[in-house]
Amino acid sequence: MARINENFLKLKAGYLFPEIARRVKAFVEANPDKAGQLIRCGIGDVTEPLPEAARNAMKAAVDELGSRDSFRGYGPEQGYDFLRDSIVANNYAHLGIEADEIFVSDGSKCDSGNILDILGSGNKIAITDPVYPVYVDTNVMIGNTGEGDEDGRYEGLVYLPCNADNDFVPAIPDEPVDLIYLCYPNNPTGAAATREQLAAWVAYAKKHEALILFDAAYEAFIQDPEVPRSIYEIEGAHECALEFRSFSKNGGFTGVRCGWVVAPKTVFGTTESGEKIAIRDLWSRRTSTKFNGASYPVQRGAEALYSEEGKGQVKELITHYMENARLLREACEKVGLAVYGGENAPYVWVACPEGTDSWGMFDRMINEVQVVITPGSGFGAAGEGYFRISAFNSRENALEVCKRIQANLG
Ligand code: MLT
Numbered sequence: 001m002a003r004i005n006e007n008f009l010k011l012k013a014g015y016l017f018p019e020i021a022r023r024v025k026a027f028v029e030a031n032p033d034k035a036g037q038l039i040r041c042g043i044g045d046v047t048e049p050l051p052e053a054a055r056n057a058m059k060a061a062v063d064e065l066g067s068r069d070s071f072r073g074y075g076p077e078q079g080y081d082f083l084r085d086s087i088v089a090n091n092y093a094h095l096g097i098e099a100d101e102i103f104v105s106d107g108s109k110c111d112s113g114n115i116l117d118i119l120g121s122g123n124k125i126a127i128t129d130p131v132y133p134v135y136v137d138t139n140v141m142i143g144n145t146g147e148g149d150e151d152g153r154y155e156g157l158v159y160l161p162c163n164a165d166n167d168f169v170p171a172i173p174d175e176p177v178d179l180i181y182l183c184y185p186n187n188p189t190g191a192a193a194t195r196e197q198l199a200a201w202v203a204y205a206k207k208h209e210a211l212i213l214f215d216a217a218y219e220a221f222i223q224d225p226e227v228p229r230s231i232y233e234i235e236g237a238h239e240c241a242l243e244f245r246s247f248s249k250n251g252g253f254t255g256v257r258c259g260w261v262v263a264p265k266t267v268f269g270t271t272e273s274g275e276k277i278a279i280r281d282l283w284s285r286r287t288s289t290k291f292n293g294a295s296y297p298v299q300r301g302a303e304a305l306y307s308e309e310g311k312g313q314v315k316e317l318i319t320h321y322m323e324n325a326r327l328l329r330e331a332c333e334k335v336g337l338a339v340y341g342g343e344n345a346p347y348v349w350v351a352c353p354e355g356t357d358s359w360g361m362f363d364r365m366i367n368e369v370q371v372v373i374t375p376g377s378g379f380g381a382a383g384e385g386y387f388r389i390s391a392f393n394s395r396e397n398a399l400e401v402c403k404r405i406q407a408n409l410g
Pocket of ligand 1: 043044
């Protein structure tokens with residue numbers, strides 16, 4: 001009989017968002033009369049239509065594939081030059097990143113899990129708490145952890161608590177680690193990291209020859225001009241950090257799927273015997289073997305988000321979701337809840353009312369006001385006592401959620 005990867009058996013529950021979907025389904029089945037009133041602010045999935053620039057480019061690309069003269073089969077696994085060049089020109093031209101350091105993919109979630117393929121076992125891994133669950137679960141799956149405890153903390157990981165006292169940016173650990181996951185603007189807390197905070201992390205990583213995996217999937221939501229948009233704005237990051245970026249949330253590509261990894265040539269890992277190996281070359285090798293590239297029409301759609309028309313349409317989307325975030329923040333503040341995030345990120349992170357825990361808040365919101373939120377504890381033990389409201393919604397729904405929060409929690 002085929003042996004399974006028993007690390008999967010250590011995983012505590014279902015992946016957070018399918019688990020929420022399961023509970024929502026159970027609610028709908030038990031309360032068919034209330035199903036129509038349900039508003040989903042759980043998973044951070046975009047709601048507004050795909051920008052016209054991207055749609056037109058994708059349609060044109062499909063037509064190209066329909067003609068013998070312009071047909072294309074397999075593309076370059078690392079991404080077409082037209083997209084890699086546009087990514088550099090629009091994000092990194094001033095930061096010294098080159099097109100052959102960009103690896104186009106089908107999204108950041110896959111990239112942030114797949115990266116473990118090229119990293120060895122035995123690394124000491126630091127993870128913020130609360131955290132995007134993919135970082136933890138993929139480390140569990142690959143065998144980088146021991147067993148989990150009741151709070152969902154896994155043996156062997158170094159947890160970096162993020163709370164209101166440290167503005168949801170973790171303190172530098174007092175022990176050396178090899179791998180650090182950072183996500184800013186942060187999912188789930190909506191916090192942004194300052195230049196000084198990121199510089200401290202880069203200095204720490206350089207001192208201990210650690211690798212930072214910097215997830216900047218929410219970069220487009222940054223409103224404060226002082227907040228860094230890329231880890232490469234920090235001196236020294238070119239020697240110690242990979243960056244993950246995505247078209248999902250800015251271009252509405254959660255269903256279309258496209259993102260990228262930045263792997264500078266100057267970032268190295270080591271073999272057991274101490275030989276230094278370029279991470280970029282390993283990632284490129286892995287990509288060639290395990291991936292056939294994001295689809296051509298999708299890459300054309302992504303490229304179009306950088307056209308003048310596309311940029312304007314992306315800006316409108318960001319403005320729309322950030323106005324939702326502002327409204328949701330205000331509604332929670334008005335009923336006296338402590339509110340964080342939502343200023344440089346599309347997530348509002350809210351302290352549960354006294355005496356209610358995170359899943360209790362989930363139950364209360366769905367049962368009493370038919371609003372789906374994400375329980376903070378689903379993102380890690382330090383998320384207990386909080387809940388996350390996603391600002392990805394129509395304006396009508398966001399306003400309705402505000403009304404229900406004020407009526408129910410006020
Ligand atoms: C979230 O709700 O945290 C996100 O949708 C997760 C993701 O982007 O995979």
